[in-house]
Amino acid sequence: MKGYAMLRIGESGWIEKDTPACGPLDAIVKPLAVAICTSDVHTLWEGAIGDRHNMILGHEASGEVVEVGSEVKDFKPGDRVLIPAITPDWNSLEAQAGYSMHSGGMLAGWKFSNFKDGVFSEYFHVNDADGNLAHMPESIDPADACILSDMVPTGFHAVELADVQFGDTVLVIGIGPVGLMSVAGAALRGASRIIAVGTRPVCVEAAKSYGATDFISYKNGPIDEQVMELTGDKGVDRVCVAGGTVETFEPAIKVLKPGGKIGNVNYLGSGDYINIPRVEWGVGMGHKDIRGGLMPGGRLRMEKLASLVESGRLDLHPEVTHLFHGWEHLEEALFLMRDKPVDLIKPVVVID
Ligand SMILES: [Zn+2]
Secondary structure (H helix, E strand, O other): OOEEEEEEEEEEEEOOOOOOOOOOOOOEEEEEEEEOOOHHHHHHHOOOOOOOEEOOOOOEEEEEEEEEEOOOOOOOOOOOEEEEEOOOOOOOHHOOOOHHHOOOOOOOOEEOOOOOOOOOOOOEEEHHHHHHOOOOOHHHHHHHHHOOOOOHHHHHHHHHHHOOOOOOOOEEEOOHHHHHHHHHHHHHOOOOEEHHHHOOOHHHHHHHHHHOOOOEOOOOOOOHHHHHHOOOOOEEEEEEEEOOOHHHHHHHHEEEEEEEEEEOOOOOOOOOOOOOOOOHHHHHHOOEEEEEEOOOOOOOHHHHEEEEEEEEOOOOOEEEEEEEEHHHHHHHHHHHHOOOOOOOOOOEEOOO
16 A cells, blocks of 8 residues: 655655554545645654654544454444544553553554554554444544544643633633634633634644633734733633643743633643743642643543534634645645645645
């Protein structure tokens, strides 16, 4: 089979590989559509997970089952499926402890394009098929369904980590495709005011459609000062971090009310430590929680998130700004994600 692979850090291309073998609990899936993620950019060009040789990229897809193992109960060849980017081993001790995303080791629930070949391929392997695949509702378009792999569950996980409550004022730092889903998730959780930090007009427009009420730009000065001004020096109840750097936690702590929570789902690619401002952290006693986590993955989550799309409570269309047809456009879509033109949120390639 053909797959689009990371040949080494900074170099990519199409390669030939054997079709993956299907174990008793597994499924082999062919993609109906794939989406490019900023993580693919980090992996390939920044060496975010270290060097990899001839590893097929990609972890966001919708697909059709072509083969299942002898122990798989709920899926058969021909089924159209949603596939989470994170595919835990559900019988692991970590999953039993409630941390499926760390099954097999810290962050090891992330298998596609990390510990094994990813989804930019004619066929890909899904472990623990009954636990990780979900049937794709007929009303959901395969291109939109890719957004359910990672953007929705990751953006929503920031909202879960921040524990957003009815009537909260929520700050969302970063309104790329993940942060937009944090905005949508905070709105679904009943936030009264959602302050979004971002500048690109296409993202600002999308954030408005998902429920953001106020906008600030880091270009207009320190974001903590702008947030305090907007809130009459009250600050915010919750912060979702979906962009920025190790420096981002400093303004987040500064604007957080005592008892507030920060939920981070942003990948921190450099710097050895994050800065916590001592005084604003209540000299160690401010009850200001910082929580960071990889999204849990798995079938139940996919089914629940898909039901939000089915019922019309979540519209995925604004996320997909660039739609391609055919594998021959995959590289173009990947390079687009790297170069991030101003009108881009998410590129998706439909495999016709
Ligand atoms: Zn992703």
